[in-house]
Amino acid sequence: MTPEEYIQKYGPHISDSPATGWDAKPAPEKLVKTHCCFCGMQCGIKLAVAANKVVGFEPWEDFPFNEGRLCPKGVKRYMQTHHSDRLTDPLIRTGKGFRKASWDEALDLIVSKIRGIQAQSGKNAFSMMSGVSLTNEKSYLVGKFARIALNTANLDYNGRFCMVSAGAGNKKAFGIDRAANTWSDIPKAKVIWIAGSNVSECFPTLIHYIWKARDQGAKLVVIDPRMTAIARTADYHVAIRPGTDSALNQAILHELIRKEHVDRDFVEKRCGGWSELARSVETCTPEWAGEICGVNSDLIRKVAELWGNTKTSFLLHARGIEQHTKGVDNVLSNINLVLATGRIGREGCGYGTITGQGNGQGGREHGHKCDQLPGNRDIENPVHREHICKVWGITDTELPRKGKSAVELYEAMHAGEIKGMINICCNPMVSHPDTNFAREALEKLDFFCVIDFFMSETARYADVVLPGSLQEEEEGTTTSAEARVVRIRAAVTPPENAWTDTRILLELARRLGKESFFTYPDNEAIFNELRVASKGGTADYAGITWERIEKEKGVFWPCPEIGHPGTPRLFEDQKSYHPDGKFHLHPTPYRLSYETPDTEYPIYLTSGRSVFHYLSGTQTRRIKFLVDQCPGPVCEMHPALAKKLQVSAGQLVTLETRRGQLTVPIQVTEAIREDTVFVPYHWPERLAVNQLTVHALDPISKMPEFKVAACRIRPATREEATKLRSDYANLKLEAPRT
Amino acid sequence: MAACAECDTHRGTPMIQVEQVDPARSPQTVPMVCMHCKNPTCANSCPADAIKKDENGIVHSSLKPRCIACRNCELSCPFGVPIVKDDIQLMQKCDMCFDRTSVGKKPMCATVCPTGALFYGTHEEIQQLRPNSKPVNRWRFGKQKVETRVYVMVPHDVDEMVVDSPEFGQTGAGSILDSERDSGREFL
Numbered sequence: 027m028t029p030e031e032y033i034q035k036y037g038p039h040i041s042d043s044p045a046t047g048w049d050a051k052p053a054p055e056k057l058v059k060t061h062c063c064f065c066g067m068q069c070g071i072k073l074a075v076a077a078n079k080v081v082g083f084e085p086w087e088d089f090p091f092n093e094g095r096l097c098p099k100g101v102k103r104y105m106q107t108h109h110s111d112r113l114t115d116p117l118i119r120t121g122k123g124f125r126k127a128s129w130d131e132a133l134d135l136i137v138s139k140i141r142g143i144q145a146q147s148g149k150n151a152f153s154m155m156s157g158v159s160l161t162n163e164k165s166y167l168v169g170k171f172a173r174i175a176l177n178t179a180n181l182d183y184n185g186r187f188c189m190v191s192a193g194a195g196n197k198k199a200f201g202i203d204r205a206a207n208t209w210s211d212i213p214k215a216k217v218i219w220i221a222g223s224n225v226s227e228c229f230p231t232l233i234h235y236i237w238k239a240r241d242q243g244a245k246l247v248v249i250d251p252r253m254t255a256i257a258r259t260a261d262y263h264v265a266i267r268p269g270t271d272s273a274l275n276q277a278i279l280h281e282l283i284r285k286e287h288v289d290r291d292f293v294e295k296r297c298g299g300w301s302e303l304a305r306s307v308e309t310c311t312p313e314w315a316g317e318i319c320g321v322n323s324d325l326i327r328k329v330a331e332l333w334g335n336t337k338t339s340f341l342l343h344a345r346g347i348e349q350h351t352k353g354v355d356n357v358l359s360n361i362n363l364v365l366a367t368g369r370i371g372r373e374g375c376g377y378g379t380i381t382g383q384g385n386g387q388g389g390r391e392h393g394h395k396c397d398q399l400p401g402n403r404d405i406e407n408p409v410h411r412e413h414i415c416k417v418w419g420i421t422d423t424e425l426p427r428k429g430k431s432a433v434e435l436y437e438a439m440h441a442g443e444i445k446g447m448i449n450i451c452c453n454p455m456v457s458h459p460d461t462n463f464a465r466e467a468l469e470k471l472d473f474f475c476v477i478d479f480f481m482s483e484t485a486r487y488a489d490v491v492l493p494g495s496l497q498e499e500e501e502g503t504t505t506s507a508e509a510r511v512v513r514i515r516a517a518v519t520p521p522e523n524a525w526t527d528t529r530i531l532l533e534l535a536r537r538l539g540k541e542s543f544f545t546y547p548d549n550e551a552i553f554n555e556l557r558v559a560s561k562g563g564t565a566d567y568a569g570i571t572w573e574r575i576e577k578e579k580g581v582f583w584p585c586p587e588i589g590h591p592g593t594p595r596l597f598e599d600q601k602s603y604h605p606d607g608k609f610h611l612h613p614t615p616y617r618l619s620y621e622t623p624d625t626e627y628p629i630y631l632t633s634g635r636s637v638f639h640y641l642s643g644t645q646t647r648r649i650k651f652l653v654d655q656c657p658g659p660v661c662e663m664h665p666a667l668a669k670k671l672q673v674s675a676g677q678l679v680t681l682e683t684r685r686g687q688l689t690v691p692i693q694v695t696e697a698i699r700e701d702t703v704f705v706p707y708h709w710p711e712r713l714a715v716n717q718l719t720v721h722a723l724d725p726i727s728k729m730p731e732f733k734v735a736a737c738r739i740r741p742a743t744r745e746e747a748t749k750l751r752s753d754y755a756n757l758k759l760e761a762p763r764t
Numbered sequence: 765m766a767a768c769a770e771c772d773t774h775r776g777t778p779m780i781q782v783e784q785v786d787p788a789r790s791p792q793t794v795p796m797v798c799m800h801c802k803n804p805t806c807a808n809s810c811p812a813d814a815i816k817k818d819e820n821g822i823v824h825s826s827l828k829p830r831c832i833a834c835r836n837c838e839l840s841c842p843f844g845v846p847i848v849k850d851d852i853q854l855m856q857k858c859d860m861c862f863d864r865t866s867v868g869k870k871p872m873c874a875t876v877c878p879t880g881a882l883f884y885g886t887h888e889e890i891q892q893l894r895p896n897s898k899p900v901n902r903w904r905f906g907k908q909k910v911e912t913r914v915y916v917m918v919p920h921d922v923d924e925m926v927v928d929s930p931e932f933g934q935t936g937a938g939s940i941l942d943s944e945r946d947s948g949r950e951f952l
Contacts (some may be wrong), residue, residue, distance in 0.1 A: 042776070048775040048776035049775070051772060053774060071781070083875055085872075085875045092878075093876075094875045094876060095876055095877060095878045096765070096767070096876040096878065097878050098766035098767075098875070100765055101766040101770065101876060213798045226791075226879070230879065231878040231879035232879055233878055233879040233880075234878060237879060237880055238893075239894060241894050241895060242895070242897060243896070253790065253791065254791060255791045255793070258790055258791055258792060286882060490810070538859070645927065651765075651766050651769070654768075659793050673949075674949070675788075676952065677949050677950065677951060678949075678950040678951060678952065690950050691951070693787075694788060695787065695788055695789070695790075695791075696788065696789045696790070697789070697790055697791050700940060728838065739952065741949060742950045743950075744950065747950030747951075748952075750952070751952060754952060
């Protein structure tokens with residue numbers, strides 16, 4: 027089947043009406059208090075339910091984080107539940123496309139393929155790829171399922187494409203991977219520093235906190251190559267070249283030291299590595315950084331002075347600094363600015379990464395990652411292994427060791443070492459860097475199984491597709507980006523013959539002969555096992571119960587025992603979670619991105635998100651309002667560059683890199699650097715900007731470099747334009763009326 | 765806009781708009797709700813007497829039995845709010861979520877607005893929230909003075925919003941000239 031045939035049959039179709047149509051909204055039987063699935067803010071929302079259908083929503087004004095506020099994705103989220111594209115039966119590949127199959131037939135086939143591949147090529151030749159839009163319960167279950175039922179080391183997750191550099195940087199500096207403060211500290215800070223985060227589009231409900239701070243006189247600094255909506259309102263917008271964050275931060279630290287803004291007591295008594303760090307920035311003057319970053323050195327001095335002179339501050343960062351081959355360095359260079367001034371662990375003194383995915387925080391804590399066990403434990407640490415072996419009732423030899431990270435999994439698939447995979451909650455045909463490479467890897471698999479609620483573009487490459495469940499179809503918990511554990515409620519049951527993800531995993535485990543390890547009467551029992559498994563780890567949930575979460579409208583981990591109030595703000599005792607109790611400073615010498623512009627490919631290409639879509643767009647590309655606002659990718663380009671290239675607004679151009687090419691319309695705007703173009707990433711196949719990105723990795727976090735590539739641009743040919751128009755038209759196919 | 769379409773009286777149809785201020789230069793956007801004028805120009809210019817203001821000061825969409833879809837309201841409103849819908853031959857616009865506000869709820873748009881660009885509440889509340897600005901509801905468009913029920917937040921030294929000389933005839937960077945269409949360049 028061609029992509030066009032897949033779209034005709036399985037979508038994405040756009041739907042513009044609720045399950046019961048616009049005309050008659052049945053009186054809701056109940057309003058289910060749950061959370062939006064569409065980002066790490068986890069805004070509270072009340073889903074209106076009638077006759078097992080989600081028919082609308084009401085704002086949940088009592089939920090403390092968002093007090094009813096929602097972004098357009100949150101408002102329209104309920105339209106996905108009964109969408110006509112929902113998969114409702116298992117599908118097995120035939121010569122041409124898929125045929126419907128019974129659960130027995132599909133599950134038997136999967137089990138026989140797992141057994142066959144593992145018998146022939148070893149346990150680790152079968153792999154699993156997962157995602158953190160799953161609840162904590164499902165994330166924990168996936169980790170245990172892969173290690174015990176599949177008995178493979180090769181499990182990783184899509185956080186590897188998201189914020190994993192932040193996690194690695196936080197662990198190095200603080201010994202714990204969590205935002206240090208709740209968002210309620212933001213309005214109490216007098217300087218807000220946002221590095222590489224388009225907060226206004228990616229976390230709209232967080233803006234409220236930033237503007238509250240500004241209403242009380244705070245100054246705002248935004249570091250971004252683009253003038254995003256939040257950068258537009260900043261007191262200082264530092265529009266640096268993509269990939270130069272660590273140089274900027276080194277120069278700021280240089281200025282903090284020169285102007286004696288360093289909290290000497292704090293760095294000498296509470297931190298380790300100060301003198302080495304200070305030495306490392308001796309020559310990093312604002313002029314030096316200005317040259318690298320492409321900004322005025324006076325501007326660097328001004329923001330350094332602002333950061334140095336304030337008593338309170340909150341530093342936020344996101345994917346803009348993290349999705350680099352030096353993502354961990356970028357994160358550490360920001361943390362160094364926080365620690366050098368000692369502004370952490372107090373009211374109005376904060377730091378945190380803004381985690382992007384729905385359960386980006388909780389999902390990365392409990393054994394979802396290739397090198398991790400529940401409680402954010404290290405899979406190579408013998409003491410950590412012993413604890414989890416005891417909880418799971420297995421011996422050390424039965425517990426796999428560290429496996430390959432996401433991109434490394436795809437490299438191993440490409441090389442033929444990994445022959446089978448189960449993919450859940452992940453759409454790498456949109457989100458994997460260098461999607462042409464990813465496609466080749468998928469095509470080389472002997473067996474590929476996808477669990478999803480819609481036919482994602484990745485599922486098109488599957489041998490078996492199992493219809494799973496949406497967030498609103500299962501009980502569970504997630505952990506928001508401020509480390510607040512919240513309750514997700516099952517508003518409805520999965521449609522027709524679809525199963526919950528949990529039921530699918532438990533049934534597969536049973537058929538793989540591991541039933542005795544997976545005896546859970548309900549999802550709460552999974553959470554209660556997670557609590558025991560996480561006990562004593564840094565991400566300690568032992569004292570959190572479903573009942574407490576509901577009563578207290580969320581509990582902040584660490585929460586080591588039942589009577590513990592939870593920990594909204596970390597480091598109040600001025601101690602880190604490292605064994606020595608110190609905050610660790612790390613020099614971050616500037617180095618180039620994997621690929622920078624040259625004469626052949628002279629323009630920086632960077633990528634990111636739109637407010638109207640969530641991640642790979644599997645859900646949001648099916649909702650008409652969101653598609654109307656943002657139908658497909660466009661290339662943002664400065665008028666000076668447009669003039670140089672002799673192209674005009676709206677014209678179709680073709681971007682080329684060493685990996686591939688992409689034809690898109692251009693949007694001419696002064697809100698971007700002259701040497702840089704931007705394309706959002708939510709679309710697949712010929713519309714994927716990830717056809718152009720590099721799959722080079724950060725050496726520590728294994729995060730790919732989505733934010734920097736070198737490209738060249740030319741007017742589209744007639745043939746390319748024809749294809750693009752057809753692809754654009756396909757983005758707006760209406761769902762058949764029922 | 766997304767939330768507005770969820771209101772029970774006009775389900776599926778948003779009654780407010782979001783304008784891009786100057787897309788060629790800036791990502792700035794502005795939500796445009798009906799300002800609910802005390803002396804509404806749309807109603808004054810309506811030859812069919814189809815636009816009514818109620819006792820709460822809410823200016824409503826055109827009345828079905830009366831509206832002749834002449835578009836006077838569209839042309840006369842200084843804020844550009846009323847829009848005549850061709851398919852139903854009626855003017856529809858923001859009614860301040862009458863179905864919600866009449867039962868003590870806030871309008872849907874202001875309840876969910878993630879940034880506080882839209883706010884529904886008392887003067888005391890907004891003064892506490894935004895100490896650096898103040899609400900103003902007096903406007904001057906050339907010689908026309910307008911007082912509205914909806915307020916905008918402005919710096920403390922501003923008492924009246926003055927719109928004197930709108931810049932007409934600007935060609936936005938988003939527009940495509942016919943000459944470009946014919947030049948062999950490709951567009952969507």
